[in-house]
């Protein structure tokens with residue numbers, strides 16, 4: 001019990017940036033919180049912050065000095081939210097809660113970027129101690145404070161208890177336009193619109209979906225970065241010109257949160273040098289792992305996600321700065337190309353279409369990966385609902401997602417977004433410009449792996465025949481791996497006796 005004999009609705013563990021803001025979001029929505037962090041200053045900081053922001057005058061965040069005290073401060077059955085780093089920290093907190101006497105009817109929700117298989121294992125591991133539930137959270141610190149996109153999964157019974165809280169704190173979207181209805185001030189709440197929180201499925205499903213969200217996020221970011229590189233190094237535009245172009249695009253088809261923040265980053269000047277900050281930032285990209293996990297999963301599942309995977313490679317390549325510096329001194333690129341203003345304008349328009357097409361392909365890859373993983377795991381993912389909760393709050397939010405909602409609404413079992421008539425039409429109209437943009441970038445000597453891997457994906461997916469016939473022949477030659485024939489019954493296997501003089505084809509029975 002708190003000093004004021006108040007029992008709180010929620011126990012909250014982990015007051016990093018995300019945790020701190022999720023607590024403030026919870027209390028803004030009327031839930032009282034007992035907060036604990038190993039670092040006492042963070043507990044003190046949030047209590048002070050809540051007092052400063054809280055116009056009602058009632059205390060909403062209470063200090064817990066230990067796991068045991070936290071359990072005494074909560075209404076039964078206990079609901080505890082964790083916002084701790086993914087990995088061992090989650091287990092450490094769970095074990096501490098068990099030692100502190102957590103009750104079996106308690107629910108513990110992990111909101112970190114955990115690896116989905118860890119979540120599956122944890123649900124089993126803790127089932128005799130409490131219900132381990134997970135909810136991926138997207139939206140960064142502002143999302144956490146004013147409305148994130150939430151991807152909960154685990155016991156459905158637990159979800160019925162969590163749902164009203166999650167729907168209250170989630171971002172809201174206008175269902176007709178797909179536009180976010182963002183809160184922006186402490187105390188502000190939005191009661192209209194659709195909440196960006198939906199039950200995803202059994203344990204692990206929510207973190208899997210969030211992992212793919214992050215894979216798409218990597219691709220989206222890399223596509224924008226390659227475009228910046230083409231516009232700056234290829235076309236010789238300055239950051240303000242590029243920001244203006246992006247701003248124009250952001251008012252049209254390419255409208256997205258990532259485009260919006262890119263414009264802000266480009267326009268930002270370093271205070272000390274009064275030059276664009278982007279020119280001062282070291283070009284070595286870091287990563288926390290979710291993109292790599294998506295790429296690994298795509299290989300495991302056997303579902304191509306070349307644009308997402310290429311975005312991960314681009315980050316790794318960027319980290320080879322020393323090698324790149326050495327290579328830049330000895331390896332040649334193409335001659336400099338001089339373009340007229342009109343030619344530049346044409347290339348800018350081609351690039352616009354390339355970004356849009358590559359973006360469609362990145363989403364097509366991500367959604368197909370989720371579909372195939374769901375079949376493997378026995379999850380029944382609702383893709384309309386996933387696209388809906390990504391329209392606001394999360395990092396990949398974009399008006400574009402409204403078209404994905406429509407596509408899955410019309411056909412919930414769509415095999416691939418490229419087969420949707422709207423997206424097919426968009427790609428058909430723009431594919432020529434896309435090809436030209438990639439040729440342009442290649443002739444400038446500018447790496448364009450995300451844009452071009454997407455085009456290669458598009459060309460592969462639209463090819464009725466691929467050279468895998470020859471590949472099967474090669475495999476049969478050196479390894480007697482057999483092949484099927486298009487002129488014979490499906491499923492029948494053949495092998496050529498390559499080392500004999502007759503090279504007879506035999507049917508394998």
Ligand code: 6PG
Pocket residue numbers: 113137138139140214217286287288289290291394395
């Ligand atoms: C989100 C983000 C968030 C985080 C990424 C950063 O949806 O809110 O994806 O989860 O910013 O994990 O990932 P990297 O450090 O790997 O870029």
